[in-house]
Amino acid sequence: MEENNTPPEREFTLPEPNPVTRESHRKDFFRRVILPLILVLVVITAIVVVFILLPVGDVETWAQISSIMLIASALLLGLATLVILGLLVYLVTYLLKLLPPYTRMAQEGIEKIKDSVEKGADIPVKPVIQVQSFISAISILFRRKS
Numbered sequence: 852m853e854e855n856n857t858p859p860e861r862e863f864t865l866p867e868p869n870p871v872t873r874e875s876h877r878k879d880f881f882r883r884v885i886l887p888l889i890l891v892l893v894v895i896t897a898i899v900v901v902f903i904l905l906p907v908g909d910v911e912t913w914a915q916i917s918s919i920m921l922i923a924s925a926l927l928l929g930l931a932t933l934v935i936l937g938l939l940v941y942l943v944t945y946l947l948k949l950l951p952p953y954t955r956m957a958q959e960g961i962e963k964i965k966d967s968v969e970k971g972a973d974i975p976v977k978p979v980i981q982v983q984s985f986i987s988a989i990s991i992l993f994r995r996k997s
Contacts, residue, residue: 907913
């Protein structure tokens with residue numbers, strides 16, 4: 852069996868919902884979400900009923916109209932894509948005119964950092980290399996004499 856070691860004052864409980872704010876939220880939700888949804892459904896249903904009751908043309912005419920609407924929506928989407936692509940091309944050409952001096956400055960800064968790092972990395976190794984080169988020079992000198 853598991854025991855609950857949490858003291859009673861440490862147990863977390865949710866507070867009771869405020870009835871005033873809950874009622875206000877319910878009314879606001881109905882007014883802002885449900886009512887517009889119902890109104891749109893009523894209007895669409897009314898339009899469908901009117902088209903059913905009144906003779907508005909044959910099927911071929913409505914098929915052509917729906918084809919025009921589908922093509923027009925595809926053309927508008929393509930036009931929006933073309934405009935966005937044109938803006939991106941303009942932005943890239945503008946940036947290509949603006950950026951070269953700044954990229955050169957960044958490149959020079961990186962080169963300075965690289966040089967500083969190389970100098971800093973050589974500092975702790977330099978005494979070891981000098982000692983080893985001194986020892987190898989001495990050993991070469993003694994080898995020549997013998």
